[in-house]
Amino acid sequence: MTLPHLAGTGEGAGEGDRGPLRAAFGGLTTRGRSFLAAGGAAAVCAYVLGQPDLLRVGVLLAALPLLCVLVLHGTRSRVTAARSLTPARVAAGGETRVHLRVDNVARIPSGLLLLQDRVPYVLGPRPRFMLDRIEPGGRREVTYRIRSEQRGRYPLGPLQLRLADPFGMVELNRSFTTFDVMTVLPRIEPLPPVRLGGDANGHGEGRQRALAVAGDDDIIPRDYRRGDDLRRVHWRSTAHRGSLMVRREEKPLKARCTVLLDTRRGGYVSSGPDSAFERAVSGAASAVFHLVAQGYEVRLVTDTGLLVPGPESQAGDTAELTALIMETLAVIGHSAGTSLADAKAALRAADCGLLLGFLGSVGAAEAPVLEALRQRATGAVGFVAAGQLPPEVEGERLRNVALAGWTALPLLPGVPLGQPWQQAALELAARGTGAR
Template sequence: MNRRSLTARGVACLTAGILLAVAANVAAARPLLYVGVLLIALPLLAALTVFAPRRSGDVTRVISTDLLAVGEVSRVSMRVDLRAVGRPNGTWRDTLPRAVRGDAQGDYPGDTATLRYDVEGVRRGISTLGPLVLRTVDGFGLAQREQAFGDTRTITVVPQVLPLPPLPTKVGAAGGTAQTRSSRLGQGADNLIPRPYMSGDSRRRIHWRATAHRGDLMVRQEEEEASPDAVVVLDRAAARWARPGDEPDPAFEAAVSLCASAALRFVQDGYSVDVVDSAGGLLGALRGHEDDRDGLMVALATVLPRGEGRDLRTVIGGNPPGPLVFITGRIDAADAERLSTAGAAAPMLLAAAPAADALGMAAAHGWNTAEIDPGGDLADAWSDALPMAKTAHG
């Protein structure tokens, strides 16, 4: 490890011993030489006692939450089976990625131990916890040893999902009242019989839990292809957002969070939902199954601004949805004028950095608009963009 072998006390002891040995030779004082040799030998012997024992171990981590949301707290439990001679005297710390924060350290209790700590999600992404680092010191505190044990564990931090109010009136794919899908929403993943993926199967039918369990791509056998009732579009075109850097862009993070929140709001209201990016790539298809949500959240955990957008009518296809949510960043009046509602019955446009006249131009072309404040309440922006009841019927 990067930490030096001797502690500050050990370095001071060694330095004092060397100075006394030099002074003894200059002053011809044999007692000083004895003391100097003793002070030199002590940290060397301490280092020997710390580094001589051979240690190995296994670390098993269990995280209480499979997918950790930004702002959510989860408990990490580690079982450590340490193989060593004698009980190590020292402290432990788990290596945390930038995606989470927590107090992952403490005194090491013994050869076999269960260590626990809490982590909070602070940044979207797929990262790794670990390795576990054990720091041992000798009884006099002169020498120290840091050693890493065990494998790492993947942790996925997904965007925060906020409660949003529903649309005033349900609207269907053709502009009429949506049919509730409560019967489909009641089906869990356990009620489905997945089968292996075959060439030509739609990504909308992927059974995420079965895929993760078996290691091969699996699809739902009885899932029926149908045009979606609602569409959420995340405009990830690079020109709309700040350049990716070491720190996340607050505007883009707010957009991703609003995208996830809008999609799950529609599912709660009985819609089936397609979540796509502005280039037409499918990020998630929510059809009321438990693993649909997991698939979408994992996709949104790693999404970044890139590429260019396409015409929204091309992205949506030939079947206009009922509710349509388009979430974007920088947009001016010319962009808004070219932005088609694609025939949606309830089009909503939410922009993180609109020009002064952009939202007015979009409203003139049929959009219900609102500005996203990255530091504000996203539910307020959503409420401002909700279509009125008369618009939902129109």
């Protein structure tokens, strides 16, 4: 199962972070400070005792850490770094490979380098790498892998770089300013290859209707536009109108589906990675991914009235629209609402096609809203969160959904979504609203 992904972005060098030379002396290690102290003491003793040879030793001891400070200070801002993610968007449980590249653009070799990349705690400990000195114009590359079982958007970086000289006199730190973002999509469950309906014209005869699979000619021709195929010129109309006219070509209509996700905090008992809410989000993502693969035109709507893609969105590439829905599901959270009325308002002027709802607690007050939504759909299936409350309470939830004209099925923990999905296809077919 392959998900669309985006290429990772690089990380700039931030060459404007060269600090004053005084700050570079703060990187002196204990050894470097000891050498300075020993050199100063030797110089004082040489002056008191009148020993010029001792003065030379003192100058040598003090010059070595000072020289290391100057060299590292000059090379710190001439070490650049870049990061790339492959892929930058991955399903929960999948791995992303992070590729780090360090370049030495200075004319002198660098010292010992220690790399540390900042990652959120949910992705594990911070990766660290030790690199040997890099020759002038040289490059070093390292790679590490990260994975997350929780959906979300996680920043990676900024990258921290520590430079050290071969003598251990100085250690200078540098932090880059930019970072990349890793998007972890909800977990996607495989679903059986059955159709639930959602015909193209929205009247529910139980099959997808393509009005023009190869392009049917419309009775009324239109004016010629630049780029039109000359083989479609309608010569009779051209002679009658005195200008070029071409035969219209209908685009095939896709089956439509609207996925309703209930995000109300009060609709779910628990929270966390294994909660019923996360299962509902995962179910919505699985349905979107599965239906798009079957050729459906899919939209997502939530109880808050969020509609993705929105009514103002232009028809675009299917992969782009799917990615937009999946990224929305990756970061969606609980809402403070108590009703599904906003979802009804968002779909007021829209034909829902097939309607799939991943619902939490549904009381009797929500039945009229669900019934109104059902009237705009060719078929409606409600997957209701279950398995966390007494059976009589959950039974009441299912009855409220069923009384609204929906096919109500429990979404139980530990039970693959494919089982209720298969049951939904059977019940829709029995009602005469499913696919044959």
